[in-house]
Amino acid sequence: MKTKVLAIDDSRTIRNLLAACLEEAGFEYFSAVDGREGVDKYSDIDPDVVITDINMPNLDGFGVLEELRGDGINSKVPILVLTTESAADMKARARAAGATGWITKPFDDESLIFALKRVTGAAA
Amino acid sequence: MTGSIMDTFFEECEELLEAMDAGLAAIEEGDQDAETVNAVFRAVHSIKGGAGAFGLDELVAFAHNFETVFDDVRSNKLELDEKLIQLLFRASDHLSDLVTCARDGGQVDSAHHDVLIKALAEYIDEDEEELVFEPMGVGAAFEPAALPLLDAVEEEVTYDIRFHPLKEMYATGNEPYFLFQALSDLGELSVSLDENELPGFDAMEDGENYLSWELSLTTTKPRSSIEAVFEFVEGLCELSITTDGDAEAEVDALAALNAAFGVGSAEEENVVDVPLEQPAPEPVEAPALAEVETVEVPEVKSDPASENTPVAKKDAAKAKSAGPKPTLRVELDRVDKLINAVGELIINHSMLAQQIANLDASDTRDVETELEGFKTLARDIQEGVMAIRAQPVKPLFQRMARIVREASAATGKSAKLVTVGEATEVDKTVIERLADPLTHILRNAVDHGIETPEDRAATGKEKAGEIRLTAAHRSGSVCIEVKDDGAGLNRKKIRQIAIDKGLIPENAELNDNEIDNLLFLPGFSTASEISNLSGRGVGMDVVKNAVTKLGGRVNIASTPGRGSTFSIILPLTLAVMDGMVVSVAGHTMVVPITAIVETMRGNDDMINNLGADGTLLSIRGSFVPICDVASSLGLRRDTTNEPAGVYLLVETENGDRCALAVDDIHDQRQVVIKSLDGVCGNVPGVSAATILGDGKIAMILDPESIVTASSSAAVFDTDRRMSNAIAS
Known part of the structure; x- marks a missing residue:
């Protein structure tokens, strides 16, 4: 079975880039346009890994982490934050909120797949 | 990509x-x-x-x-x-x-x-x-670990890795097994579990981790690749990576690492402890990598009201996100193909209707009923497709804010754009082609309309001028208005310029409206006045041309001291319109319904001759000039024995009425507009063509330009004759 990725980003460009890369690499790709939609869709999709942007309307990436990790049920699902901020404290904040790792924008396909592999074990 | x-x-x-x-x-x-x-x-x-x-x-x-x-x-x-x-x-x-x-x-x-x-x-x-642009790639994310010195390793090296996750690691969804899998991609990996620290069952604490792993990896990859695997768990585990080799590079690397972390010489040789910080019980506060630039990112409070119960918070956010409806992005080409097909469908309907009418059948009522249904459906489809092309004018209006801003800055005036009716939907092409004329009108409004702050203050106006940009639907058309609260048009000056440029005779008697409309004459440009802003070698005639090409009209109204209003009236769609099919000198032609106020069959009593060739139609006591369509299109030279035909009373945008004389009215129907652009260019009096039910091509007339063409030739004459008639 393909590894299911839920990508949450308000930028269509980033979503398309993720979709192109992930589908090419054999992942099953799902997307949401903001944190709210991502959290709402989460249980239906039941993804193997979540990639979320930080800066988003309605519910930001920290909100996604809070809601997904908050109830303790999803403590296992890897959540990668996608961020242009390379700042250490951003990573630390994300990690404290339960992020598994991070992908720094602009990302290349290789580093994205590598990041996914480290948190899901899946090459695809 | x-x-x-x-x-x-x-x-x-x-x-x-x-x-x-x-x-x-x-x-x-x-x-x-x-x-x-x-x-x-x-x-x-x-x-x-x-x-x-x-x-x-x-x-x-x-x-x-x-x-x-x-x-x-x-x-x-x-x-x-x-x-x-x-x-x-x-x-x-x-x-x-x-x-x-x-x-x-x-x-x-x-x-x-x-x-x-x-x-x-x-x-x-x-x-x-400091601008930090990260190169693409993995290396960027963990600079301190990725030491360039180590990147050149090519020989096979065996690394001994000791890995002890702290309990915090498990709260982040990181899984040792996957890390080991990633490591195994780098080379030959063996893993053994170290359970020596496992306490007795009673001594175990909930959530604590007592397990460690010893790994041995033989790889040609540099150490940085191994460190990259552990990037996400940095600070969440105890990690040591050591080699059995004692290559000089390792010593150098160690020195470099030590330097990077600001520590003295290491106690053990060839050992690099990777925990880059002391595993803190609260990893939240401490930035993982202290020397990296810090940008404060404040917590974003979404909404003070949402700090109630979690449920209320969720619902509120849900309600908020339920706003935009789902959309589908479609290439414009596809929509246009559909529009074309619908156009053909409508033509097809007319043809079918005509064929049936010509049939020698005794009872066609049933067929006609079905045909009526066909017509309704075709119209529904057409409206549906048109709605796809329709877009709100908001983006266009927002762009205009910039124009006003720039124009104000360039002229040293202060002007503010107020937009009304941004949600008004207009055909996409119309929106695109409106940008230039609107830009021009707005620049003009700032440049020539709005006064300087001093002048405004002197006349008791607010310092900042206001330009109001309005869009609204008005009976089958779209009206876009630019209204400024400036000084109004300087008619005296406009008149003088027109005379100087030879556009009107010196003794021309023009009413205010006619003077205002001089602005639209080709060759009229007030660029000589002040600035290089609005007068960029193009006059308002460009505006008029652009609008006319869209099948629309532009009109000016101005009150001295109070400002001017430019109105652009456009058809809702560019593809289909309701038209009246008429015959003119043996040709079938179409007049847009929107232009026609009233139709009437004329008789001789209603026609009053005025001079040699001026004729007026008397309608319920008021006189309206007659314009013979056939002669103004050059289809009939001899206008003396024209049959008393049918008159279409049309009203031009500036409110003048005129009776268009045609030979007969046939029908009123929806016609598909086929542009003449690229076929025969701009024909005065004709805006486009269409295909009728019998397959013949008919011209779509542009009443406004017919009236203007015939009256501009005669207007001064008529004026003079009128005054003569009154005097005598």
């Missing part, structure tokens, strides 16, 4: 720029709440993010500066004063230019670019200012 994703990026940029402009406009209006500021920040941020993916460095660099300033606004480090808002507007305009340049090629004005960068830099704190 394909071109189509890049297209998406540019499309998205358009939307983001609009959102940014809208946000800035709201901020300028005084709405400086967190969500508005955040929306602008996000727009800039997303543009930067996307641009980074495509290596658009100039765009990224500028967006970064812009973003940095805005981030300080967001975190209340900077106060949004008038000066800063103006700078942000200019930066937003420039960002828009940069996007355009990135898309279409070309260069932005580099002097302007530098000025803005400098102006933005003044707002940026010294310690934040």
Whole structure:
């Protein structure tokens, strides 16, 4: 079975880039346009890994982490934050909120797949 | 990364720029709440993010500066004063230019670019200012670990790795097994579990981790590759990576690592302890890598009201996100093909109807009923398809705000654009082609309409002029109005210019409306006046041409001292219209229904001759000039023995009425507009063509231009004759 990725980003460009890369690499790709939609869709999709942007309307990436990790049920699902901020404290904040790792924008396909592999074990 | 994703990026940029402009406009209006500021920040941020993916460095660099300033606004480090808002507007305009340049090629004005960068830099704190552009790739994310010295290893080296996860690691969804899997990609891996620290069952604490692993990896890959695998768990585990070899490079590497972490010489040789920080019980507060630039990111409070129960919070957010309806993005070509097909369908319907009428059948009623249904359906489809092409004028209006801003800056005047009816939907092509004429009108409004702040103050007006841009649907057409509260048209001057340029005779007697309309004459340009802004070698005739090409009209109204209003009236669609089918000198022609006020069959009593060739039609006691369509189109030279035909009373945009004389009326129906552009160019009096039910081509008339053409030739004559008639 393909590894299911839920990508949450308000930028269509980033979503398309993720979709192109992930589908090419054999992942099953799902997307949401903001944190709210991502959290709402989460249980239906039941993804193997979540990639979320930080800066988003309605519910930001920290909100996604809070809601997904908050109830303790999803403590296992890897959540990668996608961020242009390379700042250490951003990573630390994300990690404290339960992020598994991070992908720094602009990302290349290789580093994205590598990041996914480290948190899901899946090459695809 | 394909071109189509890049297209998406540019499309998205358009939307983001609009959102940014809208946000800035709201901020300028005084709405400086967190969500508005955040929306602008996000727009800039997303543009930067996307641009980074495509290596658009100039765009990224500028967006970064812009973003940095805005981030300080967001975190209340900077106060949004008038000066800063103006700078942000200019930066937003420039960002828009940069996007355009990135898309279409070309260069932005580099002097302007530098000025803005400098102006933005003044707002940026010294310690934040350093621009860090990360190269694409993995290495960027963990600089301190990726030591260049070690990247050159080619021989096979065996690393002994000791890995002890702290309990915090398990709260982040990291899984040792996957890390080991990633390691096994690098070379030969053996894993053994060290359970020596496992306490007795009673001594175990909930959630604590007592397990460690010993791994042995033989690889040609550099140490940095191994460290990269552990990147996400850095600080969440105890990790040591050691080699059995004692290559000099290792010693160097150690020294380098020690230097990097600011420690003295290591106690054990060839051992590098990777925990880059002391595993803190609260890893939240301490930045993992202290020397990396820090940018404060404040917690974004979404909404004070949402701090109730978690359930209420969820619901509120849900309600908010339920706003936009799902949409589907379709290539315009596909829609246009559909529109064309619908056009053909309508023509097909007319043909079918005609065929049936010609049938020698005794009872066609049933067929006709079905045909009626066909017609209704075709109309529904047509309206549906048209609705797809319809778009709100909001983006167009937002762009105009920039025009007004720039024009105000260039002329030293103060003007504010107020937009009304932004949600009004207009055909996409119309919106696109309206941009130029609107720009021109708005520049004119600022340049010639709005007075200088001093003059305004002297006449008791607000210092800042107001230009009101309105869009509204008005009985089958769209009306776009630009209304300024400036000085109004200087009719004396306009008249003089027209005389100087030989556009009207010196003794021409014109009413106010006619004088105002002189602006639209080709060759009339008041550029000699003051500025290089609106008078760029093109006059208002360009505006009129553009609007006319869209099947619309433009009209001026002006009150001295109170301002001027330019109205553009456009058809709702460019593809289909309701027309009256008439015959003129043996030709079948179509007159747009929207232009016709009334139709009547004439008789001789109603026609009053005025001089040699002027005729007036008397309608219920008032006189309306008659315009013979056949002769004005050059189809019939001899107008003396024209049959007393049918008159179509039309009203021009400036309210003048005229009776168009045609031979007969046949029908009223929906016709598909086929442009004549590229077939025979611009024919005076004819706006387009259509195909009728019998397959024949019919011209669609442009009543306005027919009336103008015939009256402009005769207007001065008529005036004189009228005054003579009254005098005698």
